Amino acid sequence: MNQPEPQSISFSTLLSDIEQGLIKIPQFQRDFVWTKEKSALLLDSMLKGFPIGTFILWKTKESLRTVRNLGDTSLPDTPEGEFIQHVLDGQQRLTSLYAITKGLKVKREERMDDFAEVYVNLRAESEESIVTTDISSFDKKSFVRVVDLLNADFRFLASYPKELHDKLSEYKRRLETYAFSIVLVREAPLDVATEIFTRINVTGRPLSVFEIMVAKTFDAKRDFDLAAKYDNLVERLQDVGYDTIPAATVLQTVSAILVKECSKKEILKLSKSKFINVWPRATQAIYSAVDYFRSYYRIPVSKLMPYGSLLVPFGYFFFKHPDKPTRDQQKYLRDFFWRTSLGGRYSVSLESRLAQDIRKIDRILKGKLPTYEYPIDITPRFIKENGWFASGRSFIKAILCLFAHEQPKSFMDNSLVMISNDWLKRANSKNYHHFFPKAYLKGHGFEDIQINQIANITIVDDFLNKREIRAKAPSQYMGKFKRQNPDVDRTMESHLIKLDSSGIWEDDYEKFIQHRCEAISRRLKSRIIRQTIDGQGQEVLTDDYEEAEFEETSG
Numbered sequence: 069m070n071q072p073e074p075q076s077i078s079f080s081t082l083l084s085d086i087e088q089g090l091i092k093i094p095q096f097q098r099d100f101v102w103t104k105e106k107s108a109l110l111l112d113s114m115l116k117g118f119p120i121g122t123f124i125l126w127k128t129k130e131s132l133r134t135v136r137n138l139g140d141t142s143l144p145d146t147p148e149g150e151f152i153q154h155v156l157d158g159q160q161r162l163t164s165l166y167a168i169t170k171g172l173k174v175k176r177e178e179r180m181d182d183f184a185e186v187y188v189n190l191r192a193e194s195e196e197s198i199v200t201t202d203i204s205s206f207d208k209k210s211f212v213r214v215v216d217l218l219n220a221d222f223r224f225l226a227s228y229p230k231e232l233h234d235k236l237s238e239y240k241r242r243l244e245t246y247a248f249s250i251v252l253v254r255e256a257p258l259d260v261a262t263e264i265f266t267r268i269n270v271t272g273r274p275l276s277v278f279e280i281m282v283a284k285t286f287d288a289k290r291d292f293d294l295a296a297k298y299d300n301l302v303e304r305l306q307d308v309g310y311d312t313i314p315a316a317t318v319l320q321t322v323s324a325i326l327v328k329e330c331s332k333k334e335i336l337k338l339s340k341s342k343f344i345n346v347w348p349r350a351t352q353a354i355y356s357a358v359d360y361f362r363s364y365y366r367i368p369v370s371k372l373m374p375y376g377s378l379l380v381p382f383g384y385f386f387f388k389h390p391d392k393p394t395r396d397q398q399k400y401l402r403d404f405f406w407r408t409s410l411g412g413r414y415s416v417s418l419e420s421r422l423a424q425d426i427r428k429i430d431r432i433l434k435g436k437l438p439t440y441e442y443p444i445d446i447t448p449r450f451i452k453e454n455g456w457f458a459s460g461r462s463f464i465k466a467i468l469c470l471f472a473h474e475q476p477k478s479f480m481d482n483s484l485v486m487i488s489n490d491w492l493k494r495a496n497s498k499n500y501h502h503f504f505p506k507a508y509l510k511g512h513g514f515e516d517i518q519i520n521q522i523a524n525i526t527i528v529d530d531f532l533n534k535r536e537i538r539a540k541a542p543s544q545y546m547g548k549f550k551r552q553n554p555d556v557d558r559t560m561e562s563h564l565i566k567l568d569s570s571g572i573w574e575d576d577y578e579k580f581i582q583h584r585c586e587a588i589s590r591r592l593k594s595r596i597i598r599q600t601i602d603g604q605g606q607e608v609l610t611d612d613y614e615e616a617e618f619e620e621t622s623g
Contacts, residue, residue, distance in 0.1 A: 075250040079114075079165070079243055086166055089144040091125065091153045092134040093163070094283050100163045100174065104201045107164035108186050111214060112199040114246045115188070115239055122249040123158035126261045127151050132283040145288070156253070156264055169243075171215035187211045188239055190232045198239075212236065218243060277332050278315040284336075285343050292344045301351055309369035309488065310358045317376050320422065321383040322350045328426045330380060331419040353387035354379060360386070364398070365405065366473040368487045374409035374462040374469065377418060381425045388433055400432040403597040407444050409466035410592070411606065440599060445606035446592040448585035455522040455585070459500065467522050470564075470591055476527045477559045479549045485529050501528040503565070504577050507539035514577065523584040524577075526563045542572045542580075564588060 085091045113120050129151055146152045155162055164183075167174060171184030185201060191210045192198045203211050209228055216224060217240050225236050253264060282294045298315055305311050320330035326342055327334055357379055361367045370376065385393075385401065393401055404425075408414065413421060428438035457464055476485045502509075502519065503526050509519045528537075537545050546567070550556045560567045564587040571579030596602075 073252045073254065075252055076247045077250050079246045079248065082162075082248060083166065083169060085153070086143065086162075089146040089152075090150060091155065091162075092132070092143075092146065093159050094132050094134055094154050094156075100160065100167075102160045102164050104181055104183060104186055107168055107183065108199045108201050109197075110161055110164050111168060111186065111243075112197050115198045115242050117242070119249070120161060121158065122251055123162060124156040124251045124253065124264065125153040126156050126253045126256060126264070127153050128255055128261070130284075131288070132286055134286075153252070154261070156261060168214050169218050171213070184213055184215050186214050188214060188217055190228070190235050190239075214243075276316075277335055278319060280336060281319060281338075281343075285340050287340070287344060290344055292347070297347065297351075301354070304355070305358060305370075308358060308362060310362075312370045313354075313376055313379060317379050318354065320377070320380045320419075321354060322346060324380050324384045324422065324426050325350050325353070325387045329419075329423050331423075350383070350387060353383045353385075353390070356386035356390065357382035364402075365469065366475065367469050368472060372465060372469055372472055372487065374465040375414045377414045377422065378405065378408060380422050381429045384426055385429050385433065388429075394435065396435050397432055399597065400437050402595055404428060404432065404438065406466065406592065406595045407440060407442075409462055409469070410444055410446065411442050412462055413442070415462060437597065440601060443601045443604045443606045444596055445602070446589055446596060448582065448589045450606065451585045451588055452521070452523065452581060456517060457500075457520040457522050457525055464522050467588060468525075468527070470588065471525075471527050474562045474564060477562045478529055479546070479556065479559060480552060482553055482555045482559045485527055487527065501526045501537065503563075504542055504575075504580065505537065505539045508541055509577060511539075512577075518577075521581060523581045523588065526565070541575050543575050546572055564591065 082091070110120055129149075131146075131152070132154060134154070166172070167183040168186045171182075174181045174183060187200055187203050187206075189196070189198055189200055189203075189206065189211050199214070200211075209232075212225075212228070217236065225240075226233070228236060253261065256264075278294075278298075285292060285294045298318060301318065302311050302313070305313060319335050322343060323330040323335045323338060326338060326346060358370075360382065361373065361378075367373060373379075381404070382401070389397070392398075408425070413425075428440075431438045451467075454463060455467075459465070459468075472487060477483060478485055502524050504519075504524055506519050546556075549559075550567075553559060557567050564584060565572075566583065566587075570583040571577070
């Protein structure tokens with residue numbers, strides 16, 4: 069990388085470079101937000117000869133996803149073979165200057181700002197603002213639009229009173245010859261350029277890895293726009309209830325496929341060409357993984373997944389093995405899924421653990437059982453001790469996945485309970501029903517830590533919870549359902565509850581919890597392949613919350 073070069077450039081040259089497609093605003097820059105009034109102050113400073121700050125431009129032949137339009141004006145592509153100067157600092161100022169001098173209209177949510185309505189007050193005194201947006205008190209021919217001052221022909225300017233001709237000429241000359249301070253960063257790698265951008269914008273939101281990769285992988289000739297491709301992916305996943313998969317997880321999956329690593333550093337080093345080449349097959353692997361979660365594990369929606377990051381190793385598997393897993397692979401994948409989910413695996417050190425787990429998937433691909441460096445405890449006692457309910461905990465979500473696999477039925481009529489991302493997004497969802505209601509248990513002296521226990525949670529429909537159960541004793545409301553629903557015993561088995569042997573008719577809460585923990589334990593034992601390490605005792609985790617994303621920012 070060459071050292072940054074301080075330079076000077078005139079206003080007219082700057083505008084010419086924008087119009088020729090030589091200066092571009094990268095897509096990762098925020099939207100143009102300056103008002104006409106703030107933009108007018110910038111022009112006012114220029115006419116008074118004040119400095120307006122330095123522009124930092126990154127000169128490169130690397131093609132990024134850029135802003136192609138400013139207001140209602142389309143900007144041309146960069147000529148073939150020419151260097152592009154991407155704006156790293158000064159976007160708001162540069163866009164303001166261009167919008168005013170071209171008289172652009174810029175749509176802002178519900179309003180349209182017309183930057184042609186920025187004027188030079190030709191009779192302003194030295195201490196007054198020369199550039200303004202309010203001409204309500206001005207006499208005709210005492211002001212001129214900036215767009216006309218710079219672009220109108222001689223006859224238009226000559227139509228002003230003679231005593232203003234010198235001022236018109238002087239103001240036009242000051243703008244056209246104003247020397248901007250430029251720092252040119254020549255041919256730096258993308259990660260260096262984005263690091264510069266992030267450090268400049270220390271008070272703003274740092275760039276995400278996804279935003280950088282959108283810029284890096286853009287290729288007009290190959291019709292590849294990562295932002296649009298990701299939107300299409302999410303739209304397709306939305307049809308099957310898996311639309312909460314974050315962009316970072318998709319990037320990690322592609323990176324795992326290409327280099328078996330998925331840290332921010334490794335993702336930013338990925339070859340643009342290889343990324344574009346692998347994208348169709350990588351996204352197909354993601355679809356296959358989602359289908360597997362939905363069909364084999366019966367996880368109906370993405371919000372129920374213990375970790376969204378599980379998509380990475382499973383996506384990697386289906387990229388390497390597009391067909392259905394063999395019988396042994398299926399068993400080993402199932403063991404991997406439940407160990408990862410119940411062990412709080414991805415709640416810390418996500419990137420390094422994903423890389424380790426890719427190697428485990430490689431063993432599974434060869435039909436070999438991986439060895440694990442952490443124990444799993446699925447005894448009823450551990451479930452009870454570690455089962456305090458918080459819907460974001462991976463341990464709890466794993467057991468909720470177990471409940472979902474049983475396809476829980478409505479107590480009232482044995483109809484299937486529909487589980488959606490919408491109600492799972494609410495932490496206090498009414499679909500999470502305390503089988504022994506909280507108010508009932510509090511009235512009988514139980515503490516919150518005893519009440520809010522995963523073994524006391526069932527998944528029911530919202531109507532049933534609000535209208536039919538409320539704070540009633542289980543013997544009371546289940547007695548009603550037993551009269552209404554002739555299949556109620558089978559219904560309750562879909563919730564891992566034995567109606568006649570779990571203490572329900574006696575309202576015996578402690579007996580109920582013990583029986584339900586035993587039922588959960590039995591189901592989990594059928595999913596885990598016991599290893600020697602499992603006898604060493606699993607740590608009871610209190611912070612096994614799902615990682616929303618990996619270390620996402622570039623700063």
